[in-house]
Amino acid sequence: MSTGVYTPRPGAAPLSRMIAAQAALETKLLLRNGEQLLLTVIIPSVVLALFSAVDVIDTGAGERVDFLAPGAIALAVLATSFTGQAIGTGFDRRYGVLKRLGASPLPRFALMAAKTASVLLTQILQIALLSVIAAALGWSPRGNGLYAAVLILLATAAFSGLGLLMAGTLKAEATLAAANLVFIILMVIGGVLVPLAKFPSAVQSLLELLPITALSEGLRDVLQHGAGMPWPEAGVLAVWAVVGLGLAARFFRWE
């Protein structure tokens, strides 16, 4: 047969190229989305800069920025891996993107790998930006950065699982509303801005079980106080990661 423009020549691209392309596109779309940028970049940056510079919150002993920088990093991780992921994936699902990709050569695990890579890449950019802002405000982090990285990875897994659970079960509009609401509530009660010590002690022990609290307190232990690996917080995050990802894997509906 003669060869025409459309003469079949099917074949999947190499897996690594598919994942790289998928991760690049997802990151590009996320960084282009105004609402997502507000959530992932602007709010954590403003929280850090404003409350470090202005004395409206009693952050306890020590420099305010040393208390707030780990909180702002925790908030940025929450924004990207939970809220952003839930809203983005919810709308991808509503627009049939997940369905369409399901008939493409890209395997599902590769799609999830690409989404994870995109989230981690975004978080690296966020943490770099927040570190620059914090440094300008006189931040002097202590401790082992590796411990902080482990906490952030565990939290990313936990938040992603919960975000995908929401995106894969609720309507896109419901996810949009709920994910933003959860973000705001956790920002206030999750030890991000307000020290846990300000809450009644009965409430405190409950709040300590939240993944956002475990992340912000764990990061503070390491980066503010120079502590070793905060195992209790890491344990809380690991449990949330197992539960969240397990539920998402069980209940996520692709269309």
Added chain:
Amino acid sequence: MHSTPAVETTALIKRYGDKTALDGLTLTAARGTVTALLGPNGAGKTTTVEICEGYRRPDAGTVRVLGLDPHRDAAALRPRIGVMLQEGGVYPGARAVEMLRHMAKLHAHPLDTDALIERLGLASTGRTPFRRLSGGQKQRLALATAVVGRPELVFLDEPTAGLDPQARHATWDLIRELRADGVSVILTTHYMHEAEELADAVAIIDEGRLVVHGTPEELCRGGAENTMRFSGRPGLDTASLLKALPSRSAAVELTAGSYRVTGDITPELLATVTTWCAQNGVLPDRITVERRTLEDVFLELTGKELRA
């Protein structure tokens, strides 16, 4: 050329709750052809296509696409097929070029995306995100993503629904080019005209069953629906005309000087009628031949209007 058909389903059954979407659908689509699944809304067209694409599993029956099981052999099948969903399938914030380039990157030997964008008239969409494209632009982008990977077989679910005539013709042209280059095409439609224009084979589906399958030519031929009319002098001897015609024909004078012949209207029959007119010294005028359309076939076989 190919030993296996593009699509082969046997006695497919699919239920959603109490509703039976497919009720024993058996269908074969040959390679290198355009097969149109024609039927009213809710007939089971999309369910059939989505089972072939691997999105749904039938409750009973078998399906083979390019000889493969869409579910078990999904990884092997997906690179070989192209899919256009009835709607959506594109990131709301992505630009047309961006999405098409991305889909191209998932394939080993994709088409030239710039040429395809140009070909489908999407170059003017520039930086506009998908969610703000017009309905026609969205459809054409979805079509482009279905063909960009140079598939052997494409599934197009209502590829021209809601398009204006110009955009519809552009889509038809592309489908004809696909077939000319050896791509098999399965499309669903509820436009008769689309099936007549494009399809090598038409499968009429109603209530989850295959009602009839054949070329548009075959489906429209035969039956008592075909009619020829002519006018002439009033009071011609229709009994003598009938003797000249093949059996199973009928000839009547409807109103004075207005005649109707029904039956299998062939070129030979037309010649017989005009010869008979010549022998009787009649110059027939206003000769018309009315053939069945797919619309008539559909109405006859299912007892319902297609776009009910």
